[in-house]
Amino acid sequence: MARILKVLFVLFIVKPLVFIGLGLNIIHRQNLPTDGPVVVAANHNSHLDTLVLLALFPIAIVHKVRPVAAADYFLSNKIVAWLSLNIIGIIPLKRSPSPSQREAVLNECHQALAQGEILIIFPEGSRGEPEVMSGIKKGIYHLVKAHADCPVTPVVMRGLGRALPRGTAMFVPFNCDVVIGDPMTQFENAEDFVHTMQARYQALAQHCITQTNGEHQP
Template sequence: MRPGDKAGGRPLRVLAAAPPRWKTRWSRPVGRVLDHVVYRTTVSGRENIPADGPVIFAANHLSFLDGPVMVGAASRYMHVMVKYDLFTGFLGWVLHTSGQIPVNRDGDRGALQFAKDVLDRGDCVGILPEGTRGTGDAAHVNAGVAWLALNSGAAVVPVAILGTRVGHEPRNSIPKPRRHLHVVFGEPLKIAREPGVTGRVSMDRATERIRLRLAGHILGATAATGQQLPADDHLPSKHKGQ
């Protein structure tokens, strides 16, 4: 993404470097208002979040609210990787000034490098590795989360977000205020390169290992909370995530 890029005819806010740590200082309070004033959010597993060092929060993706709900629930500040074409207009200003990272899900090494820079300084990144809003079962995840884990040494904390979309609600729906949401942080996972295999194989295996951990964590969270994942709305693939 370059200065002058546009979405819907409007200019996008882009990054020239990793966002500074101080920008996240007001995003978490806003997330907490969302979690505990607008909605009723039960948070569990905070003890699984490392108190220091780089962390990748990898969450399932149900609705527009997943990122800010996760930010408000976590015990550490984080920079969330967000779909790049949301970085326009007032929302783009909010995302930019709160230190979020725009990413083109078709492939964006620049965004991954900015996220790695954040991790290299010992801070945290939030990522929704399913890429698009769906049923949130982590049946598929992209390789970006594995690339970050392998190249930064950061711990990966699986996050189950439940209730931001339920039943047959459409993917672009926003839950009504006071709904009960759940955010469950799982035990951290450390990923290392495998000796004796190619980088591609190591990446593929790391991606699948993270996917299995996240999928299992989500399954356990639904059982523990009683909050089920939404139904598949069967949208054509070209509309998914829109």
């Protein structure tokens, strides 16, 4: 039942919101994973990021997609929490989790990958300023190294911080980019992961159609 409800929710609510409400430029869509285990690692500027990434996946596999999402937003009230946990299937992450909470989230992520699911994770850890990428955390490296040949697919999104500005609940139609990179595997260590991802994000940002001179890049 949960699988059917998720498919219906994405098909009739998420996809219309994303593809009708936004002017979305999807670049290198062929790089979007079609099966797991895999981690989709995207920059994070808006609470729309999770829904946009979810909308990109074909309905046939959307039940396999598990976003790791901020608990303070997606569990903000009973209705949103029920939708987030039971329909979208998020793995909730608190901003300053205790060691036991971090371990619980990590265990759930490991379990999802072991079941061949697709994780959506934001390596910055929290939303940054629009179009400015914060420092990349090393958590994804420690997660995927425990799963043989589990790739990381980098994604750069641009414009969503303006479509849903931070601190507001007002949705503003805006032209946005989603650039999907080639999957990457076999990082040498955590530092190599950070440097490689930073370089890849900078390269992907050059493909953004909405890029204009003088603006910050991820």
